[in-house]
Amino acid sequence: MITVAKHAGFCFGVRRATDAVERKLTSADAGKIYTLGKLIHNDGYNAHLRERGVGEISAADIDDIERRVEGGERITVVVRAHGEIKEVLESLKMLDEKYESFELLDCTCPYVKKVRQIAAENSGEGKFFILLGAKEHPEVRGIMSCLNGDGASFASCDELEAWANGKNDENGAPDLGNLQISIAAQTTQNLNEWKKTLKFAKKVYTNPFIFDTICNVTEERQTEAAHLAADSDAVVVIGSRSSSNTQKLYGICKAICPDTYLIENASDLSEIDLSRSENISVTAGASTPLSVIQEVEHTMNEQITENFEEMLDASMKTLNPGDVVVGVITSISQNEIHLDLGAKTTGVIVHEKLTDDPSAKLDELFKVGDEIKAKVIKVSDIEGIAMLDKTRVDSDGNWNAIVEAHEAGEILEGKIVDAVKGGVIANVKSVRIFIPASLTGLPRGASDEDIHALVGTTQKFKVIEIKEERKRALGSIRAVLREERRAKEDAFWAQVEVGQIYEGAVKSLTNYGAFVDLGEGVDGMVHMSELSWRRIRHPSEVVSVGDVIKVFVKGVDKEKKRISLGYKTEESDPWYIFTHKYSLDDVATVKIVSLMQFGAFAEVVPGADGLIHISQITDHKIASPAEVLHVGDEVQAKIVGIDNENRKISLSMRALIEPKDEEPEAAAAPAEEAAPAVFSTDNPEVYADFGIEEAEKAAEAVEEKAEDVKETVEEKVEDIKEAAAEKVEEAKEAVADTVEEVKEAAAEKVEEAKAAAEDIKEAVVEKVKKTRKTAAKKAEEVKEAAADKIEEIKDAVTGSDE
Ligand code: F3S
Numbered sequence: 001m002i003t004v005a006k007h008a009g010f011c012f013g014v015r016r017a018t019d020a021v022e023r024k025l026t027s028a029d030a031g032k033i034y035t036l037g038k039l040i041h042n043d044g045y046n047a048h049l050r051e052r053g054v055g056e057i058s059a060a061d062i063d064d065i066e067r068r069v070e071g072g073e074r075i076t077v078v079v080r081a082h083g084e085i086k087e088v089l090e091s092l093k094m095l096d097e098k099y100e101s102f103e104l105l106d107c108t109c110p111y112v113k114k115v116r117q118i119a120a121e122n123s124g125e126g127k128f129f130i131l132l133g134a135k136e137h138p139e140v141r142g143i144m145s146c147l148n149g150d151g152a153s154f155a156s157c158d159e160l161e162a163w164a165n166g167k168n169d170e171n172g173a174p175d176l177g178n179l180q181i182s183i184a185a186q187t188t189q190n191l192n193e194w195k196k197t198l199k200f201a202k203k204v205y206t207n208p209f210i211f212d213t214i215c216n217v218t219e220e221r222q223t224e225a226a227h228l229a230a231d232s233d234a235v236v237v238i239g240s241r242s243s244s245n246t247q248k249l250y251g252i253c254k255a256i257c258p259d260t261y262l263i264e265n266a267s268d269l270s271e272i273d274l275s276r277s278e279n280i281s282v283t284a285g286a287s288t289p290l291s292v293i294q295e296v297e298h299t300m301n302e303q304i305t306e307n308f309e310e311m312l313d314a315s316m317k318t319l320n321p322g323d324v325v326v327g328v329i330t331s332i333s334q335n336e337i338h339l340d341l342g343a344k345t346t347g348v349i350v351h352e353k354l355t356d357d358p359s360a361k362l363d364e365l366f367k368v369g370d371e372i373k374a375k376v377i378k379v380s381d382i383e384g385i386a387m388l389d390k391t392r393v394d395s396d397g398n399w400n401a402i403v404e405a406h407e408a409g410e411i412l413e414g415k416i417v418d419a420v421k422g423g424v425i426a427n428v429k430s431v432r433i434f435i436p437a438s439l440t441g442l443p444r445g446a447s448d449e450d451i452h453a454l455v456g457t458t459q460k461f462k463v464i465e466i467k468e469e470r471k472r473a474l475g476s477i478r479a480v481l482r483e484e485r486r487a488k489e490d491a492f493w494a495q496v497e498v499g500q501i502y503e504g505a506v507k508s509l510t511n512y513g514a515f516v517d518l519g520e521g522v523d524g525m526v527h528m529s530e531l532s533w534r535r536i537r538h539p540s541e542v543v544s545v546g547d548v549i550k551v552f553v554k555g556v557d558k559e560k561k562r563i564s565l566g567y568k569t570e571e572s573d574p575w576y577i578f579t580h581k582y583s584l585d586d587v588a589t590v591k592i593v594s595l596m597q598f599g600a601f602a603e604v605v606p607g608a609d610g611l612i613h614i615s616q617i618t619d620h621k622i623a624s625p626a627e628v629l630h631v632g633d634e635v636q637a638k639i640v641g642i643d644n645e646n647r648k649i650s651l652s653m654r655a656l657i658e659p660k661d662e663e664p665e666a667a668a669a670p671a672e673e674a675a676p677a678v679f680s681t682d683n684p685e686v687y688a689d690f691g692i693e694e695a696e697k698a699a700e701a702v703e704e705k706a707e708d709v710k711e712t713v714e715e716k717v718e719d720i721k722e723a724a725a726e727k728v729e730e731a732k733e734a735v736a737d738t739v740e741e742v743k744e745a746a747a748e749k750v751e752e753a754k755a756a757a758e759d760i761k762e763a764v765v766e767k768v769k770k771t772r773k774t775a776a777k778k779a780e781e782v783k784e785a786a787a788d789k790i791e792e793i794k795d796a797v798t799g800s801d802e
Pocket of ligand 1: 012013081
């Protein structure tokens with residue numbers, strides 16, 4: 001329902017001014033008519049005046065007007081209802097008196113004139129005039145120009161209060177102590193603001209003269225608007241946005257009814273939505289012509305009729321399968337939800353048409369009052385029920401999101417909802433994405449049980465292929481796992497440094513070393529020479545596959561992504577053990593490990609052998625160490641030499657033999673001094689012994705050198721073997737990756753082929769159905785034709801009988 005305010009539109013003062021101009025326009029002696037400023041705050045009406053030849057001037061044009069009048073031109077100048085500044089008005093009056101061809105049409109509203117008079121009479125000696133009104137408003141400027149003494153104007157009570165307290169005026173408030181204060185208001189002032197101001201003025205000024213100069217037209221308009229706003233769903237205020245009284249009217253209504261709109265004319269109605277408002281009030285500012293109010297009312301009535309027709313159409317609308325509808329949830333049960341479709345039909349969506357997750361709880365996914373968009377799949381007009389499917393709408397809408405994720409290479413997360421032949425189905429926002437078994441991330445040859453175990457789990461995957469026309473997507477969990485693994489590997493390589501210690505399981509053994517799993521998909525190798533301090537022939541002598549060992553990084557090649565590891569430590573070095581356990585001249589129990597012509601090698605600590613020179617085995621001459629010692633014998637020996645640089649130990653059994661009585665001198669001599677006898681030409685036997693000993697030492701050195709060379713050669717061979725084996729490993733990995741890629745591509749092709757086969761099957765089935773139908777129809781036609789023929793023959797036979 002639309003209610004138009006009784007006090008809407010042109011007030012008495014504005015109507016008086018417009019009527020005066022209209023009359024003048026029809027008078028023959030008007031000459032050229034000008035308004036001093038815009039006649040009213042209504043662009044439409046002002047344009048209408050312009051069209052009829054009425055011009056607009058400002059105070060600055062008055063001299064020019066005078067010149068033209070002097071020249072004999074007939075001119076009429078109209079002063080609008082707001083009034084004008086006293087000096088300007090007096091200039092115009094002077095022209096009016098002076099020139100017969102000039103006419104002043106002073107349309108200042110009588111109410112405004114009254115305020116101007118009050119201002120003049122209540123200012124001057126011993127008086128101070130206060131006006132509640134905005135300084136820049138033409139009416140206020142006109143009134144204040146009439147003062148005969150001091151006065152001030154304020155837009156609001158707060159502004160007056162601040163001035164009175166000396167807070168906001170650069171000149172400060174004058175001392176009003178003995179002055180008679182008079183207070184009045186702009187004619188269109190807001191009533192409430194006026195009341196508030198009076199309250200303040202009475203409090204701070206002694207017996208102020210109060211002039212209630214608010215125009216009763218304004219008062220009635222505002223009071224009526226406030227009452228209407230309180231009883232309406234919406235209020236439309238018509239008027240210019242630059243009009244003071246319209247703005248005040250809008251403010252009053254808006255404070256009471258939030259759905260208040262300010263429009264200038266009927267065309268602005270298209271900008272506002274009144275469709276949900278039943279009771280609408282219309283009011284208008286003092287400068288709004290009646291024609292504009294009537295046009296607005298007419299347009300609103302038309303809109304309401306259209307809305308009503310639309311609502312009627314909606315209520316009559318029948319639903320059809322395939323329609324997409326929006327409804328509001330009215331109830332939720334375990335298996336279905338009901339929707340208000342606003343068309344005398346209840347929408348029903350069963351669980352599987354709401355979500356692809358059978359375990360989802362509907363009351364956790366939805367709540368009463370939610371809006372849901374769904375597709376109609378079946379309608380029962382008799383029961384007033386429409387069966388709907390939300391998943392189809394979701395799927396359509398979400399398909400684009402899946403395509404975008406594919407294009408952006410985004411990782412998606414979805415629940416695995418089904419295991420099908422050859423893989424699993426993931427659900428993302430109701431879009432089903434097929435993940436082939438080979439791309440599930442399960443190891444090759446995973447059983448059906450393993451694949452079924454994925455159902456119900458949430459997985460991250462990437463969409464690796466899209467079939468736009470069939471809305472099919474192929475996903476890969478493996479692609480995500482591969483990315484994650486690479487990211488971890490990259491992190492590992494970014495931080496790994498020589499000297500870092502890791503604990504890892506031995507993954508495999510080769511002839512040249514052991515590969516250790518360092519985690520994050522990175523393996524390192526411990527070369528055989530780094531496994532033990534003693535010479536070993538195979539890494540299995542030290543570690544086995546599966547052993548968890550502590551290793552440290554010996555070298556890193558981040559570019560080639562290779563790490564060499566160390567396993568043996570300084571503390572496990574036999575020389576370290578030996579030097580920490582024994583010192584020179586200590587006696588040790590040693591084990592004979594080999595016999596040479598020049599002496600016997602004996603193990604002092606595991607991995608550290610010493611030599612007992614043949615001359616240091618007994619206190620008498622022997623032809624071979626084997627005469628006294630056997631491999632495996634454990635004997636006591638004195639440590640008589642430690643060569644740290646070359647890691648060599650000299651032992652002597654002879655040094656521990658007590659000297660015999662008959663050989664006291666020899667017995668008294670220290671063992672190592674006794675061994676190399678002093679060369680003397682007088683002692684050919686010693687000379688001979690010395691020569692033999694030197695030769696034996698030389699042989700020993702040669703033998704040791706040969707041993708070193710052999711070791712070096714062996715190490716070199718091992719290095720070469722190791723490098724070759726690494727190359728083989730790399731090649732294997734590259735081949736494995738290629739094989740995987742080929743497999744992935746093959747899997748995708750197989751999926752495509754399956755899909756194509758499925759399409760062909762559907763087409764063939766459709767064709768067969770059609771062919772059957774056509775054949776059945778043909779058979780029916782033949783049957784009917786045959787029956788007709790039989791009838792004809794029968795009729796012919798019967799006819800001939802007759
Ligand atoms: Fe006059 Fe009142 Fe109108 S003062 S111009 S009648 S609003």
